[in-house]
Amino acid sequence: MGVIFLLCVDTLQLIMPKILESATDSLEGGTLTRKSLAVHAAALLLVSVGIAVFRFLFRYTLYGVSRSIEHSFRNRLYAHLQKLSANYFNTHKTGDIMAHVTNDMNNVTMATGQGVIFAVDCLLMPAASLVMMLQTGGFRLTAASFAPILILGVLVFSYMKIMQSTVQRQQEAFSNLTEAARENFSGIRVIKSFVQEKHRTEHFERINEANRRANLRFTRLMSLMFPSVMLISSLSFVIALWYGGMLVIEGSVSLGGFVAFNSYLGMLIWPITALGWVANIFKRGSVSLGRINALMDEKPEIADRPGAVPLVIPGAANSAGKTKAIEFRNLTFSYPGSSEPVLKDISFSVDHGKTLAIVGRTGSGKSTLVNLIPRILPAPEGTLFIYGRDINDISLSSLRSNVGCVPQDTFLFSDTIRNNIDFYRGFSAEETEKAAKTARLYDDIMEFPRKFDTVVGERGVTLSGGQKQRTAIARAIIGSPPILILDDCLSAVDTRTEEAILRELKSIMEQRTCIIVSHRVSAVKDADEIIVLDEGRIIERGTHESLIGQKGYYHDLYTRQLLADEIEEAE
Ligand SMILES: Nc1ncnc2c1ncn2[C@@H]1O[C@H](COP(=O)(O)OP(=O)(O)OP(=O)(O)O)[C@@H](O)[C@H]1O
Numbered sequence: 001m002g003v004i005f006l007l008c009v010d011t012l013q014l015i016m017p018k019i020l021e022s023a024t025d026s027l028e029g030g031t032l033t034r035k036s037l038a039v040h041a042a043a044l045l046l047v048s049v050g051i052a053v054f055r056f057l058f059r060y061t062l063y064g065v066s067r068s069i070e071h072s073f074r075n076r077l078y079a080h081l082q083k084l085s086a087n088y089f090n091t092h093k094t095g096d097i098m099a100h101v102t103n104d105m106n107n108v109t110m111a112t113g114q115g116v117i118f119a120v121d122c123l124l125m126p127a128a129s130l131v132m133m134l135q136t137g138g139f140r141l142t143a144a145s146f147a148p149i150l151i152l153g154v155l156v157f158s159y160m161k162i163m164q165s166t167v168q169r170q171q172e173a174f175s176n177l178t179e180a181a182r183e184n185f186s187g188i189r190v191i192k193s194f195v196q197e198k199h200r201t202e203h204f205e206r207i208n209e210a211n212r213r214a215n216l217r218f219t220r221l222m223s224l225m226f227p228s229v230m231l232i233s234s235l236s237f238v239i240a241l242w243y244g245g246m247l248v249i250e251g252s253v254s255l256g257g258f259v260a261f262n263s264y265l266g267m268l269i270w271p272i273t274a275l276g277w278v279a280n281i282f283k284r285g286s287v288s289l290g291r292i293n294a295l296m297d298e299k300p301e302i303a304d305r306p307g308a309v310p311l312v313i314p315g316a317a318n319s320a321g322k323t324k325a326i327e328f329r330n331l332t333f334s335y336p337g338s339s340e341p342v343l344k345d346i347s348f349s350v351d352h353g354k355t356l357a358i359v360g361r362t363g364s365g366k367s368t369l370v371n372l373i374p375r376i377l378p379a380p381e382g383t384l385f386i387y388g389r390d391i392n393d394i395s396l397s398s399l400r401s402n403v404g405c406v407p408q409d410t411f412l413f414s415d416t417i418r419n420n421i422d423f424y425r426g427f428s429a430e431e432t433e434k435a436a437k438t439a440r441l442y443d444d445i446m447e448f449p450r451k452f453d454t455v456v457g458e459r460g461v462t463l464s465g466g467q468k469q470r471t472a473i474a475r476a477i478i479g480s481p482p483i484l485i486l487d488d489c490l491s492a493v494d495t496r497t498e499e500a501i502l503r504e505l506k507s508i509m510e511q512r513t514c515i516i517v518s519h520r521v522s523a524v525k526d527a528d529e530i531i532v533l534d535e536g537r538i539i540e541r542g543t544h545e546s547l548i549g550q551k552g553y554y555h556d557l558y559t560r561q562l563l564a565d566e567i568e569e570a571e
């Protein structure tokens with residue numbers, strides 16, 4: 001529809017000079033009466049109104065379509081990006097993905113909107129204008145006036161080539177500028193505490209200077225291009241006036257034809273100038289479309305395989321201590337793209353309803369190990385079993401809704417504390433409050449200005465490190481998932497609160513399987529089994545008592561922390 005409206009505008013535009021021609025010729029021939037003059041004027045007005053109406057319609061439909069394409073494209077892309085594995089976002093910078101998506105999306109919108117409009121205009125209009133020029137001014141005049149325009153076309157085309165790299169540089173400079181500002185604002189606390197404002201300001205100024213240079217280069221090119229386009233197109237009019245005038249004197253072209261010829265010439269200039277630009281829009285659009293398609297084709301590393309089955313957890317009472325809830329069999333794991341395994345030959349199992357604790361030096365692989373269980377990381381085939389079934393055969397949604405996870409880095413959304421705990425899963429207010437109580441967060445919340453409706457995160461109150469951790473715990477335990485994973489999630493709370501939380505957890509953890517990662521003996525000593533990881537291997541395993549007897553890493557950890565506690569108590 002948009003293209004049809006556009007064609008209507010173009011046709012009406014081609015009619016306009018014809019009205020002028022007829023009026024001029026009748027004027028010259030002395031046949032123009034007041035009445036026919038009024039008819040000519042009315043016709044001109046009608047055509048102008050028609051042009052205005054159809055111009056509105058084509059802009060509205062074509063730009064509307066391109067905006068709708070952008071909208072649905074963006075939704076699809078976002079939905080797709082959400083499916084990609086966590087590791088994809090470790091290996092690709094968020095800023096880059098955002099910049100790409102924004103820029104590429106713009107380019108595609110340009111190509112489908114302006115691109116289509118100008119393509120029709122730039123190909124059809126010059127052709128039609130040329131035909132009309134031939135008809136009104138004859139071959140010789142057309143050929144003579146057209147020569148400078150040909151040169152113009154070539155010139156603009158080569159300009160566009162230079163322009164392309166300039167625009168690219170301009171875009172890069174701008175994205176560097178925004179990235180620098182963004183980073184400085186998020187890191188403002190660090191900058192202030194290390195008194196680096198001056199250095200960061202200078203850093204920003206350097207990037208800003210680069211941005212100015214890139215912009216100036218663009219401005220210089222544009223300043224050069226417009227006057228030269230004007231000059232060369234005036235040349236066409238000079239020829240049209242001089243040579244065309246002579247032809248009128250000779251009598252081989254009518255005065256009306258001369259007037260109309262000049263109008264058509266005027267219509268020709270702009271499309272020819274825009275031709276190079278249109279080619280550029282389409283080229284950029286198709287390159288961008290290619291990049292977006294590549295992103296859309298990116299296969300999620302972790303996805304349901306065909307025939308994936310939901311996780312079935314056997315009845316609680318008769319299986320406690322009998323069924324292996326989680327079993328690792330000789331699991332070796334390396335991160336994609338690295339050859340050195342982070343976990344080596346890991347074998348252990350946790351029975352239904354039991355608690356396993358993992359301790360070990362920082363970087364020993366504890367988080368990696370627990371991230372395999374909700375399949376945030378992919379476990380190799382035949383190495384990890386949940387209730388006897390290979391984890392790769394279990395459907396993701398059923399697995400993840402049965403595994404409550406408190407990750408090491410807590411992340412809260414800019415939303416109310418209630419929504420952060422409930423996390424849009426539709427739990428009742430009582431359940432949310434119960435989870436907050438278990439996580440020892442309830443009393444803190446009661447002191448907030450709007451209780452559970454207090455907005456936290458960037459746009460609201462700032463929670464303390466321990467409050468954030470306890471919010472994350474409440475989020476994981478609400479709805480009592482059968483498997484609970486706590487990855488060092490009590491590190492920011494004092495030992496007394498830790499004990500209280502663990503005591504509360506114990507009451508709800510009856511019948512549930514739990515894995516606790518911690519650096520503190522106090523958090524793990526009551527576990528049914530404790531394993532010690534070192535450089536990706538299990539080096540010790542057993543209960544608290546048996547591990548102390550082994551006089552290894554765990555024993556050292558214990559004596560050191562015992563000492564620390566004694567000092568603390570003495571103070
Ligand atoms: N996404 C990743 N890609 C590559 N290597 C990683 C990735 N994440 C972690 N590692 C590496 O894997 C090793 C184990 O990391 P992991 O986070 O599992 O340790 P951790 O035992 O949880 O340590 P901490 O006690 O400090 O939390 C480290 O050497 C780390 O550098």
Ligand SMILES: [Mg+2]
Nearest residue numbers: 366367408488
């Ligand atoms: Mg960790």
